Amino acid sequence: MTETIVIAELSKGEINNTTNELVSAANLLGNSCTVVVPCTDSSVADKAGKISGVSKVIAAKSSVFENYDAAAWAEAIDSVAPSGIVVTSASAQSKDLAARLAARRTISVVQDVIAIEDGKLSTPIYSGKAIQNVSVxxxxVVSIRANTFAPADDSGSCDVQVIDTTGNVTTALQEMVQRASERLDVSEANIIISGGRGMGTPANFSHLENIADKLGAAVGASRAAVDTWDEIPHSMQVGQTGKTVNPNLYIAVGISGAIQHLAGMRSSKYIVAINKDADAPIFQHADYGIVATWEDALPVLSSSLSDLLA
Amino acid sequence: MVNIAVLVKQVPDTNSKIQISGDRVDLSSVKMDISPYDEFAVENALQHKESTGGTVSAITVGGAAADKVLKGVKALGVDNIIRLDYDGFMDSNGLQSIIAEEIIAGGYDIVYCGKSAADTGAGSTGPGIAERLGWASVSNATEVKFADALTVSYPTEGGDAIVSLNLPAVVSCDKGSIKVRKSNVKGIMMAKKAQVDVKAVSPPAASVTVVSQVMPPAKPAGKKFEGASSAQTVAQLLRDEANII
Structure with missing residues (x-):
């Protein structure tokens, strides 16, 4: 009997669907899955009780979960989580927590797992240019990339045990600065449309935003675009020195497909490339390639999407 | 006087092509360089020293070949360069335990590191050693302001969090708006003569074993269309074939 402990992933105060994916992954690693829900209000944890394949839910209730503090979260979660294989999401915050939890228990952490087979864990190395398979x-503690495991469904039912917990907070939040843009961050989006230096000017990214608005997508950029234009912030950069993403759909516009960029987006489920150079390396990775200038192709794409989504 | 440590790692240049030989990555013909995010860690460490006074020690783990990355940061103005001499695979538990021991032995007040190394991409080392040391930590810092307490910005789901934390602490650094300095000839000449402080280490036995390293599965060839009007076909395929929109 191998115990697994899933740390629920929350967004905007609610358990999100990634948690169902974590339960699926956990059930490939062991045969008894406890979900620990870090929360300030234990009713949030009810949703975890409905995930199939969960044998126990612990609502870890504490005021320390109001704001993220790595030390306090690790301490509070460690005190309520049983021993076993701990499974977290591989979001930036949860990877940080995973590393803390593992260190606290003097065990190892394996980050960014994308596949589990016969107990072996696969993780991308060199930003996905190669895959490393390890046994533990x-x-x-294992962190799981979102969007790589099929989510467990919500047909289960198990009780929620509420445990009050606490931890020593070591950072003090002074201010939360809202992002200038209302748009989704590339690390959170299911669809991303990215532009490269081929966009010509940063102002032309408005054409990408137009399509992003139709699709509920995030707008990303290549390193070349970020390095060239101050208006394109590093937070938009997809690639080995930017963000690694694996959305359902990645649309690369005016991006040639440097190794650096491919490393950050090649695991996307579907890739569309729009480039005027028929020999651009990006086409070798595209499910659908369009050889055309973006000036010609984007208006057609935009109106076609409008028709389909109408 | 703040005793500052910065962790640096030598990794394949991010523009290099990775090849597999047998069931392991073959790095024999790959150019090695400092991991990109470590450059921001070094810059923050140097700016911290310039702002409050102190010393900066760069620490790496590796064989003699890793001295190159230490010389490189020495040329930028780091005071001491230290290599924990170990040239094999270590799991996160092993790596963090030898670094944490060195941080205690050196009496450091703060540790800077990159948010993740460009080879594993894991990002475990910073928060992991902080936990072992019982220190505060912030990961993915995009801006650091130095005073008795640090003020650090990092991105979260709800926006950019600005937090203060007291030393001792670990800060793992993202790119942010910081500009990294370049070395000059004088620095490079000085670094050539600098001695690397090589220390023997004995990590605990690994619980993680590398079974194999392989190329990512090749994607089946996609469909390529000529001309802008095909964007309509592609939009239709995204609905009918990919079921995405």
């Missing part, structure tokens, strides 16, 4: 002896 004993307990560990």
């Amino acid at each position: 002896n004993g307990d560990s």
